Amino acid sequence: MTQFTIGIIGSKGRMGEALKIAIAEAAHGYAGGVDADDSPDALTALAESADILIDFSAPQALEANLDAAIAAATPMVIGTTGLEERHHWLIDSASESIAVLQTGNTSLGVTMLAHLVREAASRLGEDWDIEIAEMHHRHKVDAPSGTALLLGEAAAAGRGVDLTEVSDRGRDGITGARKQGDIGFVSLRGGSVAGEHQVIFAGEHERIELTHRAENRALFARGALRAAEWLMGKQPGRYTMPDVLGL
Ligand SMILES: NC(=O)C1=CN([C@@H]2O[C@H](COP(=O)(O)OP(=O)(O)OC[C@H]3O[C@@H](n4cnc5c(N)ncnc54)[C@H](OP(=O)(O)O)[C@@H]3O)[C@@H](O)[C@H]2O)C=CC1
Numbered sequence: 245m246t247q248f249t250i251g252i253i254g255s256k257g258r259m260g261e262a263l264k265i266a267i268a269e270a271a272h273g274y275a276g277g278v279d280a281d282d283s284p285d286a287l288t289a290l291a292e293s294a295d296i297l298i299d300f301s302a303p304q305a306l307e308a309n310l311d312a313a314i315a316a317a318t319p320m321v322i323g324t325t326g327l328e329e330r331h332h333w334l335i336d337s338a339s340e341s342i343a344v345l346q347t348g349n350t351s352l353g354v355t356m357l358a359h360l361v362r363e364a365a366s367r368l369g370e371d372w373d374i375e376i377a378e379m380h381h382r383h384k385v386d387a388p389s390g391t392a393l394l395l396g397e398a399a400a401a402g403r404g405v406d407l408t409e410v411s412d413r414g415r416d417g418i419t420g421a422r423k424q425g426d427i428g429f430v431s432l433r434g435g436s437v438a439g440e441h442q443v444i445f446a447g448e449h450e451r452i453e454l455t456h457r458a459e460n461r462a463l464f465a466r467g468a469l470r471a472a473e474w475l476m477g478k479q480p481g482r483y484t485m486p487d488v489l490g491l
Pocket residue numbers: 253254255256257258259260278279280281299300301302303304305322323324325326347348349350351386390464
């Protein structure tokens with residue numbers, strides 16, 4: 245495989261550190277990294293010197309990161325979660341001039357899980373209630389997780405509905421009975437859990453539970469590298485993990 249150099253945005257964070265190990269294992273080059281206290285000039289220089297950027301930082305950094313990648317014509321893998329609608333517009337706009345791969349989870353297992361969820365949701369009727377549960381370490385700052393949301397998108401796509409219309413987040417108090425067709429989310433936080441996701445299809449007298457457990461961050465780092473290897477040399481456009489796996 246052709247080796248290339250990678251710049252990490254969020255290089256001193258948990259994912260940044262895992263990614264540096266994965267880059268060394270894969271014998272790619274490490275072009276350097278930036279973090280919250282680095283200057284805009286450092287970001288510009290990194291985007292110019294790296295063959296590709298991988299971003300595991302924070303949503304508030306995304307606009308500047310994309311601007312730097314566009315100016316340097318450098319492709320970019322985005323793993324940062326907690327993105328809002330406006331961030332997705334920015335990614336859509338950037339993908340007109342550079343290749344961008346954005347995903348809430350770089351794990352190959354979660355990518356397959358999303359595929360299975362979409363399939364199950366398309367075949368089971370709306371009388372099967374869909375609930376998505378996730379658990380992460382105590383340091384995680386966003387909820388629901390990016391993965392829970394991508395699994396919700398997969399379920400909604402299987403049903404041919406818009407997730408924003410059926411999403412039920414943060415139940416508390418007298419909520420009333422569950423609305424048929426809703427997709428529910430629950431987030432647990434604690435300890436050092438790398439990431440667990442469960443999609444429950446609850447029918448009358450029976451239940452299907454599809455679960456993914458991430459045992460460490462190395463798998464996310466290796467998945468991000470696989471995404472970067474796939475993205476190198478691609479035409480400008482917006483891509484995601486199923487493209488990498490050919491799903
Ligand atoms: N898609 C996926 O598969 C995965 C996604 N994630 C996501 O990746 C992100 C990072 O996770 P994690 O590594 O655990 O978080 P950490 O908090 O450990 O690391 C975040 C890093 O980003 C840096 N950062 C924050 N703001 C900026 C900024 N404006 N510009 C540049 N760097 C910045 C921080 O720098 P400083 O320390 O100086 O503040 C820190 O080094 C999260 O959104 C998380 O949900 C995590 C795992 C897998």
